Amino acid sequence: MSIKVSNITKIYGQQKALDDISFEVNGSEIVGFLGPNGAGKSTMMKILTCFIPQTLGTASVCGFDTSEESIEVRKNVGYLPEHNPLYLEMYVKEYLEFIAGLHHLKNVKSRISEMIDMTGLQLEQKKKIGALSKGYRQRVGLAQALIHDPKVLILDEPTTGLDPNQLSEIRNLITEVGKHKTILLSTHIMQEVEAVCDRVIIVKNGKIVANESTSVLQNSQAENKQFITIEFDKETTRNLLKNVEGVFDAKNIKGNTWQIEVRTEKDIRPELFQFAVKNGLAVLTMHKEEQRLEDVFKQLTK
Ligand SMILES: Nc1ncnc2c1ncn2[C@@H]1O[C@H](COP(=O)(O)OP(=O)(O)O)[C@@H](O)[C@H]1O
Numbered sequence: 639m640s641i642k643v644s645n646i647t648k649i650y651g652q653q654k655a656l657d658d659i660s661f662e663v664n665g666s667e668i669v670g671f672l673g674p675n676g677a678g679k680s681t682m683m684k685i686l687t688c689f690i691p692q693t694l695g696t697a698s699v700c701g702f703d704t705s706e707e708s709i710e711v712r713k714n715v716g717y718l719p720e721h722n723p724l725y726l727e728m729y730v731k732e733y734l735e736f737i738a739g740l741h742h743l744k745n746v747k748s749r750i751s752e753m754i755d756m757t758g759l760q761l762e763q764k765k766k767i768g769a770l771s772k773g774y775r776q777r778v779g780l781a782q783a784l785i786h787d788p789k790v791l792i793l794d795e796p797t798t799g800l801d802p803n804q805l806s807e808i809r810n811l812i813t814e815v816g817k818h819k820t821i822l823l824s825t826h827i828m829q830e831v832e833a834v835c836d837r838v839i840i841v842k843n844g845k846i847v848a849n850e851s852t853s854v855l856q857n858s859q860a861e862n863k864q865f866i867t868i869e870f871d872k873e874t875t876r877n878l879l880k881n882v883e884g885v886f887d888a889k890n891i892k893g894n895t896w897q898i899e900v901r902t903e904k905d906i907r908p909e910l911f912q913f914a915v916k917n918g919l920a921v922l923t924m925h926k927e928e929q930r931l932e933d934v935f936k937q938l939t940k
């Protein structure tokens with residue numbers, strides 16, 4: 639077990655930020671840690687990286703207890719905190735040397751150049767961190783988190799504020815690194831979860847409300863609702879479509895394209911096809927929309 643959290647509670651003064659949370663993460667899994675702002679994600683990550691102690695419960699990383707064996711935990715975990723705190727006055731290479739020193743690495747030079755290659759910092763390596771764009775600062779943060787080759791990576795909103803190009807580059811890097819490491823990452827971007835995460839843990843008010851593989855969550859039909867988008871070659875009407883068995887409603891999106899709302903578990907695409915045949919229509923396109931993770935998220939956390 640790479641990460642094991644058992645009955646963790648965290649109370650700040652009067653406020654319970656985590657309420658008896660338990661979960662595990664294994665092997666080379668990439669797990670998305672989701673939840674509305676204030677749900678307790680960063681708090682959990684700070685406990686797992688030995689930055690703050692829990693109030694109750696136990697947590698371990700690679701079998702080492704976060705309260706009792708914090709040095710061992712730190713050797714095994716790489717952490718990119720929220721807002722990625724960096725020394726803006728330091729040069730990229732100088733900063734990485736400093737971090738390598740903290741980890742007592744021996745092969746500092748070669749390790750730094752490996753990190754610079756891996757995170758695509760070649761052209762920026764001689765600049766001051768303060769001169770870098772947000773995307774490149776994130777790469778420095780990732781290089782910092784990876785430099786000691788930890789088994790577990792904890793990334794707190796690693797892609798917040800990046801432009802679409804930077805976003806996909808950082809995502810690719812995470813996916814690549816995730817092949818050999820355990821990653822727990824928090825994010826608000828659902829496409830990111832769909833793209834990179836094997837599993838999703840959703841927290842709300844310090845409690846876990848879902849812990850499922852990404853594909854299972856996507857296919858869990860919220861309120862038995864399905865949507866089918868269908869395009870005919872000619873006009874038809876809402877009332878005619880509503881007569882098809884299983885159709886709850888039909889909305890004309892544009893031209894002869896309709897969005898059909900279905901309130902049954904049955905796949906009614908054959909019925910829609912028959913409907914077209916009976917009414918002398920040709921079906922130009924038809925597809926069943928996958929339930930979006932965003933809807934599941936909203937449903938579970940509202
Ligand atoms: N150092 C702190 N002192 C007091 N309250 C805190 C502290 N850090 C976080 N909190 C509170 O704990 C709750 C969870 O915060 P956080 O873990 O940062 O949530 P998330 O990362 O999911 O947005 C929030 O209500 C936040 O205000």
Ligand SMILES: [Mg+2]
Nearest residue numbers: 679680681720
């Ligand atoms: Mg946070």
